[in-house]
Amino acid sequence: MHRGRACRPVAGNYSRRKEQVRQHQEFSRRLCLLRHALQTVIKSMGWNLVGPVVRCLLRNGEEDERKDCLLVFDLLVQLCNPKELLLGLLELIEEPSGKQISQTILLLLQPLQTVIQKLPNKVYSVGLALSTLWSQLSLLPVPYSKEQIQTDDYGLCQCCKALTEFMRPFVEEATDNKENKENEKLKDELLKFCCKCLKCPLLTAQFLEQSEEVGKDPFWSFASEIIGFLSEIGHPVPQIILNHGRKKRTWGCLELEEEEDRQLADSVASLTYLVFVQGIGIDQLPMVLSPLHLLQLNMEHIEVLLQRTEQSVFSKGLELLENSLLRLEDNSLLHRYLEIKSFLAVPQGLVKVMTLCPIETLRKKGLALLQLYIDKLDSQGKHTLFRCLLNTSNHSGVEGFVIQNIKNQIDASFKKTSNKWFVGPQLISLLDLVLFLPEGAETDLLQNSDRIMASLNLLRYLVIKDNENDNQTGLWTELGKIENNFLKPLHIGLNMSKAHYEAEIKNSQRNSQAAASTCKGVCSVTVGGEEIPAMPPEMQLKVLHSALFTFDLIESVLARVEELIEIKTKSTSEENIGIK
Structure with a gap:
């Protein structure tokens, strides 16, 4: 009896436990169904939540709120349809302006990489x-000074570093030793991006000068990574620099339009500067290349850099030219090189830099490099360049x-062996360009005073x-023409100019007295048909x-020249009479 009564509670407990297990299983089943339903909804509609979540993250709210948003964002990245999520992320990247550009990019690069890797066809997505x-x-401003680079207010330096990490898996995938069309297309997309980066920001970026800080220079590091990527996808430095100019066949399957070809010229010019001036990837170049050959390779790129108006760009052209010229010996640059367009361009x-650049140090550097360039040319090359500059510079100082x-x-030529290019007929062709007044007696002598x-x-x-008896230069043969084209018009022009300016001084003095009587502090004067600013x-x-x-x-110099001519001609005449 006792044994039978004791068994009843045990049977009741077992029934209750069985019911609890059944209820738990039913709850789990319903929870799984709900989770599956939620995942289905999130997969098809969740990308609509990405925008609000990202904006919440960019607001820099409380730490707990940010952690919750990050968890939701990670879940969305895992569950959402990758194709729709890709478009949503790219729309979010395109939206901001100013400092928010870098903040958005830095936040979305890693999720963007994850989403692209889920897609079966990566070429279009990448x-x-x-x-x-x-x-x-x-759109971000490029920092120029060391302080601006360190503060990185607009986040460009951080974005450059993050971009290389973003690209790395795609570069590895494109170079995984599988020869197929998709990999080649992926390489072309990566190549386009590397070329764009060489133009912006690297073409305008300033690099830290201190060698010990090279490793800390974000642009130097970014350039090094980009050049490394180019080598990995089949476009190493020697191939690009040595083959540039052979047009599209050196650039894989890229079909370049005219505008793209101009952009490519900027990119290769930037790459050349990075290699030869910054030394990034220069160890890849063959050491057997002669200085003259390297100069010829670089001149086209120097021309591209000097044509730009941004100081940060054309100053790189000056540095690249200096680097190339210093490798040459004086008088070793043969005149035939001037037949190549860039060697005259x-x-x-340099003349444009010397005359138009507002920064004195760069103007002086342009002048020094023009002199260095002249020193490297052989005699015929110097003669050709002088004629070209006299005909094209249109600047009295130049x-x-x-x-x-x-x-x-x-x-x-007088001190050493006689040089045919600076004596006799060849010199006379230069003197014809030098010893004359462009507009005769009416030439503006003040504007042309340096010349x-x-x-x-x-x-x-x-x-x-x-x-006169030796006449090595041919001067005395041409003396009559020089007097008619230069000396006599100069006399007339000086008399006219002095009379005009003396009259203007008297007029200015009268105006000054009138201004004093009417309490006016400024007056105007007209000189050469143009009014001097008040x-x-x-x-x-x-x-x-x-x-x-x-x-x-x-x-005074003109009078001295005419006096010397008279003395020389008189002396020669007396010598001739004595001989007779």
């Missing part, structure tokens, strides 16, 4: 993603610089150095007296 990323990055680009160089070459003074000094040197009368008088001083200086 190309679309890289194009969108670069379009946004190109580059010195003309023409005066060229004329001084002509004088130096004539002097070297005129250099011309008079050259003529004075020739008269002293070359005797300035205090005392300042205008200084300008006018300075012009008169310049005319007096020209006149």
